[in-house]
Amino acid sequence: MKRQIPLVLVFIFGVLLAIQYFIPSEPSQKGYEFVLDWITIIGIFAMVLGIWSQIHVGYYKIRHRAEDWKYSVVTMVSMFGMIFLGLSPFGGLQGTTFRLIYTNIFIPIQATIFALLAFYIASASYRAFRARSAVSTVLLVAALLLMLRVIPMGPLADPINKIGSWMLLVPNLAAKRAILIGVGLGGVATALKIVLGIERSYLGKD
Amino acid sequence: MTSKTAMRILMAIVALIFLFSWIIKSGSGVSDSTFTNVRDGFLITFAVFLTLSIFSFLYHDNPFYKFAESLYVGISAGYWMCYGFWSTVVGNFVPRASRSLSEFFHVPYQERADHILIYIPIIFGLILLTRLLPRIGWLSRWSLAFIIGTTAGLNLTRYLRSDFISQVSNSFIPLFVDWKGAGDFINHISLAADGQFIAILSNWVIFVGVMCGLVYFFFSKEHKGTFGVASRIGIWILMITFGASFGYTVMGRISLLVGRITFLFGDWLNIL
DSSP states (O other): OOSHHHHHHHHHHHHHHHHHTTOOSHHHHHHHHHHHHHHHHHHHHHHHHHHHHHHHHHHHHHHTTOTTHHHHHHHHHHHHHHHHHHHOTTTGGGOHHHHHHIIIIIHHHHHHHHHHHHHHHHHHHHHHHSOOSHHHHHHHHHHHHHHHTTSOOGGGHHHHHHHHHHHHHTHHHHHHHHHHHHHHHHHHHHHHHHHTTSOOGGGOOO | OOHHHHHHHHHHHHHHHHHHHHHHHHHTOOSSOHHHHHHHHHHHHHHHHHHHHHHGGGTOOOHHHHHHHHHHHHHHHHHHHHHHIIIIIIIIIHHHHOHHHHHHTTOOOOOOTTGGGGHHHHHHHHHHGGGGSGGGGGGHHHHHHHHHHHHHHHHHHHIIIIIIIHHHHHHOOOSSTTOOOHHHHHHTOOOOTTSHHHHHHHHHHHHHHHHHHHHHTOOSSOOOHHHHHHHHHHHHHHHHHHHHHHHHHHHHHHHHHHHHHHIIIIIITOOO
């Protein structure tokens, strides 16, 4: 029961969805669309699990006055506040307060966190671009050409743009294809292993 | 001075700057309503406070950063929960499940013969929630099995079709484009982007690049001799891609940083 039924379910749905592609008919297409909808709906329940886990961890920290418990209060209050505002049938996602919080708190923090990475990526660039070998020089030249393409370079702009575009459309494409072929083979092998029950790590231990 | 006292002084300074900024921004509001001006002044000041709090992590981890981070986690979780509810449950499930629910949420009810099928994911979803009950938590594997099985089945054909077959077929291209003999080729050789020489060179680079890139990823044979040479060419080709990706990432992050700097110096300080 604990392990056999999930394995049978994975096999049945895996084979059905794989076969569906080879039967281009209306019922098959309908089934495919249904399954995609179902996955999205089940995903909402998975999100509930995630929220519950967040509440559980936060509650434990606050109750036991664990280190930095005050920040868990901030998380819990902001999460419940947002859920209260967002789930209200009178306001919902288009509610004024909900939109204001989204625009003035959520977006600025998110943008700044990603902008923060600019500093770390600058330091990473310095380390990566130190041309110690021919291979790292290739990396450096490729990155520089790509960045110089969007900078006004006067008379050099045209040749740099042409070389940069060729680099993106030809050698870059070749390497991406090699990677995608590898990813494709790996993806198919993994999917087959899962459908045939060889890969069972998702079942856990017991 | 202890670190606690220093932190209190710092917080007092930050609170004062916050208050000062709020008053100034409220006063410079463009709306006729005082409430709107005060509200917008607060929101801009708070957004600035959060922006600077996140940037303060560059110095080291500190209470301001932790506050902004915790606030983000909470708001983000709440936002995506609500978004999922309205877009998936109300947008996808409710119109097919019940007329009265559709009327309650003001969404058009979809009269369909197969509407009973929409309850299947709800059953799977409820089964997934049994993970919260330790005694029957193993039942949640059934829902997981459904998701994993369908995703594996979908990926089986998708990977084969788009990542494997189409990439392989697109790599087998003519290596001698418009070939009319060596004499004609040498006579008309030029570096023009749409010329024959560049077309032939590009196709050779693509074909050889793909092959050498694949050789680099082939680890069942030692990379020595001719195989080693092909593998080294593969590294060079891969480095061009990694360099391009790195360049794109740097540009993306820098443009985000420019956006935040513009916000601080433009929207807040009005000096841009």
